[in-house]
Amino acid sequence: MRVAITGGTGFVGRHLADRLGPADTVVISRRTGVAIDDVDALTEAFRGCDAVAHCAGINREIGGQTFRRVHVEGTVAVLEAARRAGVHRIVLLSFLRARPGTRSGYHQTKWEAEELVRASGLEFTVLKSGMIYGSGDHMVDHVTRAVRTFPVFATVGFHERRARPLPIADAVDVLVAALEGRMPHHTVALMGAEELELGAAVRRIAKVAGGHPLYIPAPVWAIRALAQVTEWLMVTPLVAKAQAMMLAEGVTEAAPPAPEPPPELRPSRPFSEDSIREAMPDGGFGLRDLRVVHRIIEHRRPAS
Template sequence: MFSSAHVPRIAITGGTGFVGRHLANRYPEDRVVLASRRNGVDVTDIDSLTRAFEGCDVVAHFAGINREIGTQTFQRVHVEGTAAVIEAAQRAGVRKVILLSFLRARPGTRSGYHQSKWEAEELIRASGLDYTILKAGMIYGRGDHLVDHLSRTVQTLPLFASVGWHEKPIAPIAVEELVDVAVAAIDGRLTRSTVAVRGGETLMLSDAVRRVTATVGRRVWVIPAPIVFHYVLAQLAEWTMRVPLLAKAQAMMLAEGVVDAAPPADELPDDLAPVGRFDTAAIRAALPDAGRFGFADLRGRG
């Protein structure tokens, strides 16, 4: 454990991203190093990572993508990036690495996202460093993709297609509760462990849509649609949108449900297990400014 008199110094890859920003806000500015492309640190550049990690106690490796664009591939960002983070952490004398993975990251799927996240987990487990792997489910909060996209979708068109003829459940987790777990790991808990991190309530995506819709004061018609429809929609969105309404990896997530870890992972201790519900208050706190999808959301526009 870090002593109460010592606030750890933390490097966060993907530190300007959604979860990274929330974690950084928990600590004094002078105790956080943001290692991200926006700050000139390439996640595969071992030398620049080593310089960023110097003097840090912990690295929170939160860099990740949900679709591939140009050289930003799953292999490069998730696998090669994690290998570089490990070597840089070892060079810099970092005590622990915390990896943000996905609840159902595993080998043998058709998804490069799932496969590459799993390979990143395996690299961390074999690194010889202390580690905590957070296999997180669907994360929501201000600046997310879940509530942001759902709210803007129903404000654009009062129609939502549920994924598959037989919906699978989700257990959304508030980013604040995920960060609580990350902070506990930074403080020395969850040593050399891979833990499932899911929200305190399980529900169907269509129910989540209806709750978001009610919160923004709209009505929506929910209709079932085959999974192939969502894969086609996701591919079109990846081709045309700056931030896709739906990515192919996300379509697979929703098709199989986001509740159970695959392969099974450790459960969190009772005092760290998220309990928050996906209710009106939580949704309202996560809502973006009112608006709908438009031309500014297309690639090459805005």
Template sequence: MQASTVAITGGTGFVGRHLAERMPPGSAVVISRRTGVDVEDVEALTAAFAGCDVVAHCAGINREIGDQTYERVHVRGTATVIEAAKRAGVRKIIMLSFLRARPSCGSPYHESKWAAEELIRASGLDYTILKAGMIYGRGDHLVDHLSRTVQTIPIFATVGFREKPIRPIPIEDLTDVLEAAVNGRMPRATVAVVGAEQLLLSKAVRRVAAVLGRRVVVVPAPVWALYALAQLTEWTMTVPLVAKAQVRMLAEGVVDAAPPAASVPDDLLPRRRFTAEQIRSALPEPGGFGLRDLRLFADR
């Protein structure tokens, strides 16, 4: 099959950047606010999509800041992407959603991702919606934050007195699935993507700490306390230690799709476990959190 030309919204973000790097030279158009294209600007998106066969819609946020709301980015932004794709003659949209995105669940993040999914399914275009769980790799919010946390203070609080499991996905495995969708697989499908290994977040923390040669004490904490911490860090940090949407994810567990969705084809199932080798490949530069991570000191 001839390689497709793909436009990647959120192309400078964690997932979008890895997908762009995977594409053959000259076959990816990277689109983001950093490249001067707003996800609600239909004219600019139409021009950016010109000549592209596929749009990989990876743009998204895990917290609201100013006018960057879930409604604006996830819902209205997706509607604009669909309209621009139709104008530009794009044949397929691939959307990166969340494993447990669903309606009427009380979480604006989950509900807005679900609303975006529904817009894609009703668009009339070919599509693949990837309901992905927790993704990790260099530049992520999982290993990055866990490693910096244990290097700052050797204490980790669980999300709830009874932890729920996660199935972390290496970015390499997720990119394999995205690339297959770009090349025509999983047409008109909504599929769940989860990692090969199921474990508790506290166990993941201990593995990260072991790779770093650190000791960490895990203490149980109620979910409400983590919501309070999330609100505080959303107010005070440039990239929050944890966002409220992430607390909701961890309180529920990130293992099963809601509503249920088909799995990816067997040859695309993630196979890499959360091993020391995988953790090392995802680690950021050494160091914990400091004043530079606070909004008050970010520009100083």
């Protein structure tokens, strides 16, 4: 099976490519020089592939990289390119709470991408994924670096939200099964085996990371304000506005409701200290994580 992976250098796409191996994958991303809305370039990339794993997505908007351009226009282009290239199966990685009628551009455009895939006429699987963690993620990575850097850690709201953290290995298992055609024409809710409060998840990560911050519950509006500031200041924000909404809602139920994978494919790994340790980065946050410092370093880097 030969698979084209959009967003193939991103978190999930990279792990999927590693699982399948270079001989069986075509990695597509801005880093490989293929724009997500370039139908002609996508068509050439898709030729000879049996399926497309559409993992491309963003959690914040920067310049022309808007939610609509990446999630909606990008999906339109991917579907058209798949038809032209003779690819008959597509697997879309979406978000658990993606739905219409929200104030979140992220949630709305992810939902529109789902609807485009379901109406495409291609064999499809839509994976509405919850909170995925693993090496290079935005969960264990960010919490670890934050508790190692700051003396205070803000939790979301005064009522505990819940989550079912999903190990990247389990997420890739289900992605591969969908690419093989084992869940055709289905929309599936993809979450981890263990459900726990977000605060408990943070404390478990902090314990493994060796951090001992003071935990302070903060109202949702304060987390959103923090998200806006970190989007302005950081290369990869401590928390993005779309992520703040995810945390405020909790990440345990699909919206609209969707079934979980069949029992034989359902994620089974717990949110254990060993799995957290495998995902953990070195060190904490530093000056290089600030956008202004990053730009200076990039400007001074000699051209290759």
